[in-house]
Amino acid sequence: MSRQIGEVILDLKKVSLSFGGVKALTDISFDVREHEIRAIIGPNGAGKSSMLNVINGVYRPQEGEIILRGQRFARMNPYKAAKAGISRTFQNIALFKGMNVIDNLMTGRNLKIRTNLIQQAFWWGPARREELAHRAKVEEVIDFLEIQHIRKTPVGRLPYGLQKRVDLGRALAMEPSILLLDEPMAGMNVEEKQDMCRFILDVNDQFGTTIVLIEHDMAVVMDISDRVVVLDYGRKIGDGDPDEVRANPEVISAYLGASH
Amino acid sequence: MREMASSQARDTFPRLLLQHAQVRGDKPAMREKDLGIWQSWTWHDVAEEVRAIACGLAEMGFIRGENLAIVGENRPRMYMMMTAVQCLGGVPLPLYQDAVASEMLFVLLDAEVRFVFVEDQEQVDKVLEIQAELPQLEHLLYDDPRGMRHYTLPFIHDIRELMAMGRIHNRNHPDLLASEVAAGAADDVSVMLYTSGTTGSPKGVRLTHHAFISAARGGADFDGLTADEDILSYLPMAWVGDHLFSFAQAMVTGFTINCPESAETVMTDLREIGPTYYFAPPRVFENLLTQVMIRMEDASVVKQKMFHFFMAVARRSGAEILDGQPVSLGDRLLYALGNIFVFGPLKNVLGMSRIRVAYTAGAAIGPDLFRFYRSIGINLKQLYGQTETCAYVCLQPDGQIKFDSVGKPAPGVEVKIADNGEILVKGPMLLKEYYKRPDATAEAIDADGYFMTGDAGLFDEDGHLKIIDRAKDVGKLANGAMYAPNYIENKLKFFQYIKEAVVFGDRREMVCAFINIDIGAVGNWAERRGIAYSGYTDLAAKPEVYGLIQDCIEQVNGELVGEGALADSQIHRFLILHKELDPDDDELTRTRKVRRGFVAEKYAPLIDALYGGRSSQFIETAVKFEDGRQGKVAADLVIGDPRTFAIDRRAA
Numbered sequence: 001m002s003r004q005i006g007e008v009i010l011d012l013k014k015v016s017l018s019f020g021g022v023k024a025l026t027d028i029s030f031d032v033r034e035h036e037i038r039a040i041i042g043p044n045g046a047g048k049s050s051m052l053n054v055i056n057g058v059y060r061p062q063e064g065e066i067i068l069r070g071q072r073f074a075r076m077n078p079y080k081a082a083k084a085g086i087s088r089t090f091q092n093i094a095l096f097k098g099m100n101v102i103d104n105l106m107t108g109r110n111l112k113i114r115t116n117l118i119q120q121a122f123w124w125g126p127a128r129r130e131e132l133a134h135r136a137k138v139e140e141v142i143d144f145l146e147i148q149h150i151r152k153t154p155v156g157r158l159p160y161g162l163q164k165r166v167d168l169g170r171a172l173a174m175e176p177s178i179l180l181l182d183e184p185m186a187g188m189n190v191e192e193k194q195d196m197c198r199f200i201l202d203v204n205d206q207f208g209t210t211i212v213l214i215e216h217d218m219a220v221v222m223d224i225s226d227r228v229v230v231l232d233y234g235r236k237i238g239d240g241d242p243d244e245v246r247a248n249p250e251v252i253s254a255y256l257g258a259s260h
Numbered sequence: 261m262r263e264m265a266s267s268q269a270r271d272t273f274p275r276l277l278l279q280h281a282q283v284r285g286d287k288p289a290m291r292e293k294d295l296g297i298w299q300s301w302t303w304h305d306v307a308e309e310v311r312a313i314a315c316g317l318a319e320m321g322f323i324r325g326e327n328l329a330i331v332g333e334n335r336p337r338m339y340m341m342m343t344a345v346q347c348l349g350g351v352p353l354p355l356y357q358d359a360v361a362s363e364m365l366f367v368l369l370d371a372e373v374r375f376v377f378v379e380d381q382e383q384v385d386k387v388l389e390i391q392a393e394l395p396q397l398e399h400l401l402y403d404d405p406r407g408m409r410h411y412t413l414p415f416i417h418d419i420r421e422l423m424a425m426g427r428i429h430n431r432n433h434p435d436l437l438a439s440e441v442a443a444g445a446a447d448d449v450s451v452m453l454y455t456s457g458t459t460g461s462p463k464g465v466r467l468t469h470h471a472f473i474s475a476a477r478g479g480a481d482f483d484g485l486t487a488d489e490d491i492l493s494y495l496p497m498a499w500v501g502d503h504l505f506s507f508a509q510a511m512v513t514g515f516t517i518n519c520p521e522s523a524e525t526v527m528t529d530l531r532e533i534g535p536t537y538y539f540a541p542p543r544v545f546e547n548l549l550t551q552v553m554i555r556m557e558d559a560s561v562v563k564q565k566m567f568h569f570f571m572a573v574a575r576r577s578g579a580e581i582l583d584g585q586p587v588s589l590g591d592r593l594l595y596a597l598g599n600i601f602v603f604g605p606l607k608n609v610l611g612m613s614r615i616r617v618a619y620t621a622g623a624a625i626g627p628d629l630f631r632f633y634r635s636i637g638i639n640l641k642q643l644y645g646q647t648e649t650c651a652y653v654c655l656q657p658d659g660q661i662k663f664d665s666v667g668k669p670a671p672g673v674e675v676k677i678a679d680n681g682e683i684l685v686k687g688p689m690l691l692k693e694y695y696k697r698p699d700a701t702a703e704a705i706d707a708d709g710y711f712m713t714g715d716a717g718l719f720d721e722d723g724h725l726k727i728i729d730r731a732k733d734v735g736k737l738a739n740g741a742m743y744a745p746n747y748i749e750n751k752l753k754f755f756q757y758i759k760e761a762v763v764f765g766d767r768r769e770m771v772c773a774f775i776n777i778d779i780g781a782v783g784n785w786a787e788r789r790g791i792a793y794s795g796y797t798d799l800a801a802k803p804e805v806y807g808l809i810q811d812c813i814e815q816v817n818g819e820l821v822g823e824g825a826l827a828d829s830q831i832h833r834f835l836i837l838h839k840e841l842d843p844d845d846d847e848l849t850r851t852r853k854v855r856r857g858f859v860a861e862k863y864a865p866l867i868d869a870l871y872g873g874r875s876s877q878f879i880e881t882a883v884k885f886e887d888g889r890q891g892k893v894a895a896d897l898v899i900g901d902p903r904t905f906a907i908d909r910r911a912a
Contacts, residue, residue, distance in 0.1 A: 135296075136295065139295040139296045139297075140295065142295075142296070143294075143295055146522070148296075148521045148522050148524065148525050149521075149522060149524030149525045149528070151296065151528075152528075191885070191887070194887065202407065205409070205410075206409075
């Protein structure tokens with residue numbers, strides 16, 4: 001692999017998050033290095049999705065801070081996160097079901113559109129040129145994810161596995177530098193999982209995108225991640241490369257031994 | 261290059277290309293959809309790229325007469341590679357792109373291939389998998405650079421590198437290509453196609469420029485094809501049909517070939533291109549019709565009523581109107597209305613609005629299916645041919661279409677029937693030889709120069725050829741009655757619910773059948789009846805599905821009982837297989853023909869159960885998944901006993 005893992009790009013320091021009396025995350029710190037694939041694992045309710053929501057500013061932690069490329073964010077919000085090149089997919093697919101694949105992917109380009117509503121309405125001059133350029137980018141994503149055949153199909157009519165792929169496409173259309181994937185393989189069969197793994201590795205390899213992913217399938221996580229963080233009941237119980245994590249007694253008990 | 265093209269006869273493919281580059285240099289020769297937009301190559305562009313590839317190959321040490329394997333989907337550069345190889349006097353050898361590595365191994369070894377050109381990473385990986393067993397392999401070229409960044413092995417090259425090298429080489433040796441093309445002769449081998457090998461290992465069929473150009477020109481003249489045709493090239497390049505229609509005929513007439521974006525987008529691409537000339541095996545026409553019917557069943561009542569009303573008009577008079585036969589004025593008016601409301605839009609959806617001539621071949625086509633397309637005004641015809649005859653033996657002339665024949669001998673072809681019923685053919689389109697198999701060549705071509713097709717057939721009173729079965733498959737039942745398995749299987753497969761059928765009966769007292777249901781059609785049927793199922797195996801075992809298939813079989817029995825000699829071939833027992841027959845499990849050939857012997861051996865316990873009178877049988881079968889892993893499918897199969905009809909011996 002020619003991919004070089006670089007400096008720390010995203011650093012989370014002592015992050016705590018609670019909803020009323022429920023402590024979702026307690027004092028969690030970990031970092032993500034440039035170009036790496038970083039997995040977050042843990043049993044149901046461990047706080048994995050909350051963690052991602054903190055990173056891209058959907059939830060605001062009561063304590064702790066996020067340092068993105070050396071810049072300190074006490075209060076991140078989704079707009080700032082997107083501006084900073086963080087895009088994500090969702091556990092329960094967040095696409096416009098009635099719109100076709102192209103239009104859904106075009107929404108991923110929204111942040112990069114410079115022309116205003118009126119120019120776009122007349123589709124004239126700069127607006128036209130701009131849309132063609134965005135469309136070309138979207139076509140590249142379509143080609144990359146091999147979804148040419150469903151280009152014009154409304155997303156709601158697609159099987160689940162393909163919807164997941166389109167969701168990834170929408171995130172990729174943003175040309176992110178950090179990609180957050182929330183259970184990209186949940187509910188997929190073996191073949192779909194293999195395809196998705198290949199796409200994730202290809203994204204990482206070809207575009208150098210840093211990837212933070214949540215996943216339940218341990219075999220997948222151990223195969224494709226560079227480093228793994230393990231959460232349980234909102235606490236970090238392990239952090240390291242897949243072999244270290246696999247050997248960590250706390251992780252073993254959280255996953256196998258203890259009666260949850 | 262220009263000056264020499266006109267001075268020589270147009271008797272090899274490279275010379276044809278040079279001539280087109282000169283005569284219609286700015287007309288599109290090839291199109292391919294890339295990033296959602298159709299990209300074109302003019303004949304001039306093609307000639308230039310072919311020149312670059314050929315010079316690059318020469319630079320790498322490609323020598324006259326050697327074979328170069330081509331593996332991939334239909335893409336412009338794959339076709340260009342063929343001509344480039346031919347320019348240097350080499351032989352392109354297209355392989356089926358969905359073949360697994362071990363299947364490719366035999367052919368690559370047999371053909372002593374030093375150069376392999378593949379489409380993408382997937383194919384590169386396949387070649388690398390068997391690389392250790394291919395000592396003679398020297399260069400592996402690929403077209404699509406995606407995912408190839410980390411392949412650093414020195415013998416793997418991007419085709420762009422080769423072409424860049426070729427352009428430099430061309431600057432230094434500007435006369436090389438012209439002299440190489442001039443050195444070619446019409447009876448040089450132009451392509452090698454491996455037969456799918458229904459029996460024994462595949463054989464390399466060597467066909468000459470002269471053979472393919474004769475076949476292509478004969479067919480093009482027969483149907484009045486011009487340089488303005490558009491064709492969609494989507495069938496495997498290793499299949500003789502694609503080579504004739506997408507390569508040879510395009511080269512001869514100068515029409516445009518269009519390559520789909522991917523295998524999954526063929527339907528959309530077809531609609532966008534709107535070909536004027538179309539070729540597909542029956543199964544493609546069948547799939548299209550099945551899709552239309554499924555969608556019609558879900559359409560609103562008004563649309564359904566309209567569809568069925570006008571389809572009845574079409575059945576009554578559509579084919580006759582197409583053939584120019586007399587039809588009453590009332591029906592003509594109704595048909596014209598139908599054309600506005602149903603047939604026109606339907607043809608548009610199918611991507612067939614502009615079709616002037618469509619052909620089907622490769623397997624028998626159901627009469628209903630055939631009639632359907634003709635009745636909505638698509639000039640669908642049948643042809644007959646083999647790999648060994650450039651897919652060119654018989655063609656149906658316009659206006660003389662019979663549903664159960666394959667037409668008259670094509671221009672320049674002699675056809676006769678041997679005493680045992682076997683069809684013998686002679687003409688310029690015959691193979692030169694089987695590669696390294698003089699024994700097989702001698703066996704296939706008799707002393708008078710006739711090629712033995714291995715098919716049994718007969719001429720009807722109008723001189724149309726009718727194919728019955730493979731000559732070697734025609735057998736006898738235990739009571740001595742004639743038994744033609746393919747004939748029965750085809751009758752079964754004409755039902756939309758039955759995808760594949762294998763019948764047994766040679767030297768046995770009765771005929772029994774294995775059935776594969778069509779998951780699309782039966783699945784939809786089941787859904788509308790609220791029958792829940794989890795997958796193929798589950799659906800195939802439903803009693804309701806058994807009932808459905810049993811009805812089909814009883815209809816076939818009803819037809820067979822009226823066909824004299826074949827009345828004894830009624831199907832007495834059947835079962836629905838628990839898995840779909842699959843080329844990956846060696847049950848079908850790559851062209852999806854059943855390997856009867858192999859299936860019989862693999863499922864011997866099931867055959868025993870059929871003939872042993874049992875009512876069910878447990879079976880467990882190993883299956884190969886697409887990624888090469890192994891799995892197992894097990895099921896307890898029920899055996900059905902359809903109704904058979906009493907045979908009136910006096911009539912027979």
